Amino acid sequence: MLGSTGSVGCSTVDLLAANPARFRVRVLVGGRNAALLAEQARLLQAELAVIAEPAMHAALDAALAGTGIQTASGDAAVLQAASLSVDWTMAAITGAAGLPSTLAAIKRGGAVALANKEALVCAGEVMLRAVCDAGVTLLPVDSEHNAIFQAMAEGNRDAVERIVLTASGGPFRLSTIEEMGRATPEAALRHPIWSMGAKISIDSATMMNKGLEIIEAARLFAMDERDIGVLVHPQSVIHGLVHFRDGSVLAQMGAPDMRVPIAHALAWPGRLATASPRLDLAALGTLEFHAPDPVRFPALRLARDALRAGGGAPTILSAANEVAVEAFLGRRLGFTAIAALVEAVLERLGPQAADSLDAVLDLDASARRAAHQIAAAKAA
Secondary structure (H helix, E strand, O other), X not given: OEOOOOHHHHHHHHHHHOXXXXXXXXXXXXXXXXXXXXXXHHHHXXXXXXXXXXXXXXXXXXXXXXXXXXXXXXXXXXXXXXOOOOOEEEEOOOXXXXXXXXXXXXXXXXXXXXXXXXXXXXXXXXXXXXXXXXXXXXXXXXXXXXXXXXXXXXXXXXXXXXXXXXXXXXXXXXXXXXXXXXXXXXHHHOOOOOOOOXXXXXXXXXXXHHXXXXXXXXXXXXXXXXXXXXXXXXXXXXXXXXXXXXXXXXXEEOOOOOHHHHHHHHHOOOOOOOOOOOOOHHHHOOOOOEOOOOXXXXXXXXXXXXXXXXXXXXXXXXXXXXXXXXXXXXXXXOOOHHHHHHHHHHHHHOOOOOOOHHHHHHHHHHHHHHXXXXXXXXXX
């Protein structure tokens, strides 16, 4: 498990702990939280626990003393862990930081459950080439992409006309642009449906997460950007829809609980029992659907433009967005300025290539530098 101490990682740990006879855990990789990583390693009786931050290695080692669980730290150890021979890997290290380890897991082979959307957004060409070369099965973990994956499973892929990703609309679904301009990080983090980490919560509030998901879906399912729709669905019960050329539509439905798509990826092609809430449509009564507002949520347009531009544009988009979100959370940038900063970085850097991991990482670094410079100029 790459990213076991994050939100998706913790949900995966819960499912593994509930099924000890079915799974054996070789390695857990965490970021900085040594105490939680040690707790998870003991719970799952992992063979190896790796913490990305070298300064936390001593704390991890002390917490696991006497357990027989090996420990390691640093970028090289993370890559080595990702390359170990296993049947299944959860790739859940967020952001560009997760690219090298995700690529290492793909090159190793086996099934890779993909929760790091940046892998296909920032380095889609590189990742998909590696998937093809290694014969890897990519199992989407994002609830929307997992929904499309499930809905396509029973249909003829050649008969798919279009797909639709649903979005909750986030905490500002009904807010005016003026209200959004005054939004605080606390307000933006209060997602009405999902419990997620800070970065993805802000991405949901700007709808950049849906933009990134459009790019990911185009690459996962070999779909043209024009054939990928987005619907705002506040109840978050339908997670994705597949339209077929005969006029039929398959929708995957379920409670808004990340354990459901994670369990699907864990047990695929079978099913795994979970303690997730069961869907009661009679109790819900009504499901709402609305078209997204491109004026209040310009991030969707930016993502579609980046997908159409191709090359390194999605890499720049994702990197600039990470910097913008960090600046907003640090109160150095206004909420509506997040998308504006991303657009400014895209315009400054222009068309770029991204045909190798090194090129992707270099471009990611360039986009971050440009984003910091523009943000600093705006704050001055």
